[in-house]
Amino acid sequence: MPANRFNAFTDYGIGIGLRVPHYRHILDKKPVVDWFEIISENFMVDGGRPLEVLDRILEQYRVVQHGVSMYFGSADPLDRTHLKKLKTLVRRTKTPWLSDHLCWGSVDGNYTHDLLPMPYTFAAARRTADKIRQVRDYLEVPICVENVSSYAEFHVSEMTEWEFLSEVVELADCGILLDVNNIYVSAKNHGFNPYDYINGVPHDRVGQIHVAGHTKFEKYILDTHDHPVLDPVWKLYAHAVRLSGVTATLLEWDDKIPSFQEVHDEALKANEFIDGARAAKKPAPAAASR
Amino acid sequence: MKLPARQRTTRDLKSLQRLMTATLMRPLTGTNRLQGRWTDGRTMKAVAESFIKPNDRLTSIERLQIYARCYWFRLIDSLYEDCPGLRAVLGDKKFLRLAEAYLARYPSRSFTLRNLCRRLEKFIREEPRLTAPHTALARDVVRFEWAQTVAFDGEELPPLTADDIADHPPTRLRLGLQPYLSLLALDHGADDFVIAVKKQSEVRTDASNTPTAAPHAAKLRHVPLPKPGRVYLAVHRHDTLLYYKRLEPAAYRILRSLQAGRTIVQAVAGVRGVEPDKLQAWFKNWVELGWLCRPG
Numbered sequence: 001m002p003a004n005r006f007n008a009f010t011d012y013g014i015g016i017g018l019r020v021p022h023y024r025h026i027l028d029k030k031p032v033v034d035w036f037e038i039i040s041e042n043f044m045v046d047g048g049r050p051l052e053v054l055d056r057i058l059e060q061y062r063v064v065q066h067g068v069s070m071y072f073g074s075a076d077p078l079d080r081t082h083l084k085k086l087k088t089l090v091r092r093t094k095t096p097w098l099s100d101h102l103c104w105g106s107v108d109g110n111y112t113h114d115l116l117p118m119p120y121t122f123a124a125a126r127r128t129a130d131k132i133r134q135v136r137d138y139l140e141v142p143i144c145v146e147n148v149s150s151y152a153e154f155h156v157s158e159m160t161e162w163e164f165l166s167e168v169v170e171l172a173d174c175g176i177l178l179d180v181n182n183i184y185v186s187a188k189n190h191g192f193n194p195y196d197y198i199n200g201v202p203h204d205r206v207g208q209i210h211v212a213g214h215t216k217f218e219k220y221i222l223d224t225h226d227h228p229v230l231d232p233v234w235k236l237y238a239h240a241v242r243l244s245g246v247t248a249t250l251l252e253w254d255d256k257i258p259s260f261q262e263v264h265d266e267a268l269k270a271n272e273f274i275d276g277a278r279a280a281k282k283p284a285p286a287a288a289s290r
Numbered sequence: 291m292k293l294p295a296r297q298r299t300t301r302d303l304k305s306l307q308r309l310m311t312a313t314l315m316r317p318l319t320g321t322n323r324l325q326g327r328w329t330d331g332r333t334m335k336a337v338a339e340s341f342i343k344p345n346d347r348l349t350s351i352e353r354l355q356i357y358a359r360c361y362w363f364r365l366i367d368s369l370y371e372d373c374p375g376l377r378a379v380l381g382d383k384k385f386l387r388l389a390e391a392y393l394a395r396y397p398s399r400s401f402t403l404r405n406l407c408r409r410l411e412k413f414i415r416e417e418p419r420l421t422a423p424h425t426a427l428a429r430d431v432v433r434f435e436w437a438q439t440v441a442f443d444g445e446e447l448p449p450l451t452a453d454d455i456a457d458h459p460p461t462r463l464r465l466g467l468q469p470y471l472s473l474l475a476l477d478h479g480a481d482d483f484v485i486a487v488k489k490q491s492e493v494r495t496d497a498s499n500t501p502t503a504a505p506h507a508a509k510l511r512h513v514p515l516p517k518p519g520r521v522y523l524a525v526h527r528h529d530t531l532l533y534y535k536r537l538e539p540a541a542y543r544i545l546r547s548l549q550a551g552r553t554i555v556q557a558v559a560g561v562r563g564v565e566p567d568k569l570q571a572w573f574k575n576w577v578e579l580g581w582l583c584r585p586g
Contacts, residue, residue, distance in 0.1 A: 075301075110399065111400060112398075116357065223500050
């Protein structure tokens with residue numbers, strides 16, 4: 001499924017996040033990059049340098065929008081002002097699909113600016129799916145929802161996280177942005193098998209994959225995006241592309257950001273696993289000649 | 291607040307989200323822990339256990355505390371980045387106390403951290419004891435720092451053209467000012483002070499990563515506090531770069547009048563003793579800077 005209806009039938013390859021410390025390098029050197037992912041909120045402004053930089057990037061590169069504050073899982077209704085600003089940006093970037101997180105982070109209009117975990121209940125799944133549908137219908141682009149890393153679970157949960165993710169995306173008929181680092185972090189924090197998670201989601205709905213680094217503490221792991229990708233996460237990535245097919249892949253690096261080249265080189269390591277997945281799918285020459 | 295044992299409705303979901311949000315937004319102790327007691331007298335441990343599962347390594351309250359720390363670290367870090375001048379006025383300890391009190395009263399109401407400081411000047415006015423004896427300076431500095439945020443990414447309308455003013459007699463001609471332009475009348479030279487404090491300007495951005503530690507903003511340069519003295523300022527941008535420009539009092543008053551929707555004749559009539567040549571030069575300069583536009 002390299003191209004499916006959840007990523008607008010594109011085959012984008014390997015991208016990296018567009019981050020401020022790299023602006024100068026990208027604009028001056030114009031390095032070859034398959035695509036950039038932007039954090040939508042950083043460009044949902046009315047003018048000034050952010051939009052000027054974005055327009056120059058759009059002249060040269062393919063850009064996909066990724067949000068951090070839609071809060072599909074919040075009980076609050078959708079914020080119309082937020083949606084209008086987002087639609088303006090969608091028209092500007094012509095993003096082929098748009099992603100945000102399967103989480104909540106605001107209530108009664110007060111924002112935590114965090115990606116808080118959902119209670120995995122059928123009622124929450126219905127509410128969340130309904131909001132995803134509303135957003136997709138308003139923005140008129142395919143939506144992929146991303147699994148978040150989490151550090152707490154609720155007593156009221158009625159299913160596993162991957163069952164909840166599957167329930168939501170089936171009800172909403174939307175795509176999945178599968179973050180394999182988040183799966184690894186949550187698996188360690190909650191004691192489940194990350195392969196059960198990847199095996200358990202609808203693979204034909206995966207429109208994009210995220211990889212990232214994390215930080216280990218004594219009793220838990222934090223999703224810090226400030227390191228290279230660790231080996232167990234690359235292994236999960238390889239497993240995910242075997243099941244879902246090779247799809248748009250993005251490395252997130254948001255703190256202690258090294259040079260552009262270092263970040264891009266780290267992202268391109270995904271090629272090794274993509275090649276492996278492609279080779280595994282290709283029939284052997286002898287078999288092919290029959 | 292008692293939560294239902296099973297979640298069947300959006301209202302149940304909201305109850306859970308309200309409880310968790312309230313626990314996260316309660317200021318931490320001096321050692322960055324959740325406070326021991328909840329607002330109704332129960333232990334915080336009991337409150338956490340009522341909705342969060344423990345695991346084999348972490349108790350319910352420890353798991354909740356991870357999120358509470360992330361909340362406070364992220365938001366205070368954002369205030370550090372956006373308000374280096376205020377921090378230099380108050381010092382780290384007082385700045386932190388102010389930041390916690392501000393966020394406790396005025397939690398973020400915006401999807402973006404860009405707007406976090408929007409109500410800070412109002413809060414300083416409401417709680418002068420938190421900035422005493424430098425309240426007036428703190429207000430000036432915060433107004434200047436917020437004006438920089440507005441100038442950085444505020445809306446830009448098409449600048450005024452000759453066609454816009456043709457056929458309009460001055461008695462009826464109204465001009466707008468760019469939304470990104472802030473006009474400030476300050477009691478201190480906050481502009482020079484903040485610029486001296488800032489070693490470098492980093493742009494705060496939203497991301498989806500998790501902060502690992504309490505904010506540890508770099509040490510600020512020591513800059514002597516500015517002495518009181520009236521200053522009129524325009525904070526603006528040109529070619530996407532931030533600028534601030536000191537204005538003569540009469541120029542400030544004319545611009546404020548235009549901003550308030552008065553006609554050119556009314557705006558100019560409000561000031562006395564300005565030579566026509568000077569007035570002409572001001573308007574020429576404002577047009578060159580792109581400050582003037584059609585009224586909104």
